Amino acid sequence: MERTELLIIGAGAAGISAASAAWDAGCRDIILTDRLPYPGGVLPQCLHEGFGLAAYGSELTGPAYAARLAERLAQTGVRFLPGREVLAVTKEKTAVLSGSGGLEEIRFERLILATGSRERTVGSLALAGTRPAGVFTAGQAQEMINLHHWQLGDRIVILGSGDLGMILARRFTLEGKQVLAVLEQEAHFGGLARNYHRCIEAHHIPIRYRCTVREIHGMPRITGVTVEDLDSGERELLSCDTLITAVGLVPERELIHGLEEAPWLSLAGNCSRVHDLADSAAAEGAKIGGQVGRQLIK
Ligand SMILES: Cc1cc2nc3c(=O)[nH]c(=O)nc-3n(C[C@H](O)[C@H](O)[C@H](O)COP(=O)(O)OP(=O)(O)OC[C@H]3O[C@@H](n4cnc5c(N)ncnc54)[C@H](O)[C@@H]3O)c2cc1C
Known part of the structure; x- marks a missing residue:
């Protein structure tokens, strides 16, 4: 020994x-x-x-x-x-x-x-639906894109506006992918202000506050998510082929x-x-x- x-x-x-x-x-x-x-x-x-x-x-x-x-x-x-x-x-x-x-x-x-x-995974969230392919945590996605140069999807929804979520949103945008929305349950972004300005604002990425994902659709690959407005309770289906969860460490x-x-x-x-x-x-x-x-x- x-x-x-x-x-x-x-x-x-x-x-x-x-x-x-x-x-x-x-x-x-x-x-x-x-x-x-x-x-x-x-x-x-x-x-x-x-x-x-x-x-x-x-x-x-x-x-x-x-x-x-x-x-x-x-x-x-x-x-x-x-x-x-x-x-x-x-x-x-x-x-x-x-x-x-x-x-x-x-x-x-x-x-x-x-x-x-x-990272907290999608399994730790109270989400209805199955867990199809195309759902990644932000850190996993970052590793796959930056270190292995993999293509993860084209139409992206990101849950969570902490630093990881905002940095990933910019990364996907720079890769030519469409970030449909960054969704945030609070009334303000979660990460550093400098990351908001450099990642979200500078690249005109849509960010939606006071909302969350309630259900994941699709099998074997994700085809969309149900997004709920936390104030009005209204729900809407957002079509996407990739969901990134950036919901904390x-x-x-x-x-x-x-x-x-x-x-x-x-x-x-x-x-x-x-x-x-x-x-x-x-x-x-x-x-x-x-x-x-x-x-x-x-
Ligand atoms: C996506 C992202 C973006 C960030 N952006 C910035 C930024 O712009 N500016 C900034 O200043 N900071 C940023 N940070 C924060 C900063 O990177 C971290 O706070 C810091 O690097 C954490 O260092 P650490 O040594 O505590 O942990 P880590 O870097 O996670 O190191 C822990 C190490 O422990 C190893 N390990 C774990 N368990 C075991 C085990 N059982 N056996 C052997 N090895 C093990 C892991 O492999 C890992 O190498 C960012 C973080 C992330 C995730």
């Missing part, structure tokens, strides 16, 4: 920053691991600019921001183990990892969980269920609370990593 003083699970903005800061604090035995084959977490799929204004004083794309974090990590002696899914963490301070070489166990002194967040911390009070555990980034900005997730990671690193060398 491998041993390390500090194990960090998740190599997104928070995990990389935590590892670099722990190294800078003097800790010399650090393993950073991720299920993905590359560092950066969600950043490499975010091709838009808007990252790093606080940390670097300029707006970078997600991949450029990830590259800066990775460069800093490369200047340390942190061991990065990509392509490993952590399956379990035990109270005996052991993590069980699954990778192409099979199962591995790592025993640690301290653990920083930096596993990010996951949930901190990903199932791995530490029952271990939340363990004195050897710290959380950083979106698994602790969802951060709108990568700079904020990275800053939290650096703060936690520095603290844990200093405690370990005492």
